[in-house]
Amino acid sequence: MVSPELIQAAQAGDRDALITLLREIETHVYRTAYYILGNQEDALDASQEALIRIYTKIHTYEEKALFKTWVQRIVTNLCMDKFRKARPAVSIDEHELDFHAADNVEDEVVSQYVAKDIQEAINKLPEHHRTVVVLRYLQHFSYNEIAESLDLPINTVKSYLFRARKQLQIYLQEYQKGGVRG
Structure with missing residues (x-):
């Protein structure tokens, strides 16, 4: 850097x-x-x-x-x-999530829904879970770097990420079942 x-x-x-x-x-x-x-x-x-x-x-x-x-x-x-x-909501631009360019209009619409679902799910996370998700998946920090940045034990970071992923999985259940909101 x-x-x-x-x-x-x-x-x-x-x-x-x-x-x-x-x-x-x-x-x-x-x-x-x-x-x-x-x-x-x-x-x-x-x-x-x-x-x-x-x-x-x-x-x-x-x-x-x-x-x-x-x-x-x-x-x-x-x-x-x-x-x-x-206590604001996170706004994530779908292009920041590294989605591949859509081949057609339908793929673009689906990508927009996926990004919106992910944004809404991240917004629902508790602040400490949201922070570790941001640092890990959007800033690409290692577990050690997150632990050092937040002054947390590495096992706490892993636990927060584990819980955040589980919570995101629940929040995104509709999408995981293959349904797209209309």
Whole structure:
């Protein structure tokens, strides 16, 4: 993601390096905020707040943790605070779910229903389950990275993901039976 040299230069007070660093991570920061909070306005606010916090706290980063997990911890904590206050719904663009391009109109309609079903199912998850799902399946974090980002034991992360998948399975039961809403 980001070179260690850039991080070290930013920590040493190189303003240009710090600005470059923030520009390199801003998309990842926004994406996490958007998927957890569910709307552009809150995600932009949380992203800006996270980038400011990273800017002011870069000197506290220790290389024993991966930089991306340190950043995600900051973003996730800010989002969880906002999420607890607002309880919004996640809005997931069906194109973000890596669906293959539809060969015909019928496939496109089905893909839109699938994306909507998945979005609604994720919205129903408790916040801690939603967060691990976002980090695992939308940000592609490993179990260890999620555990480090959320300051949770790895077995708790696995348990949350297991429960979230089971709950998603229940929520998506209609789709799994082959039915498409009309």
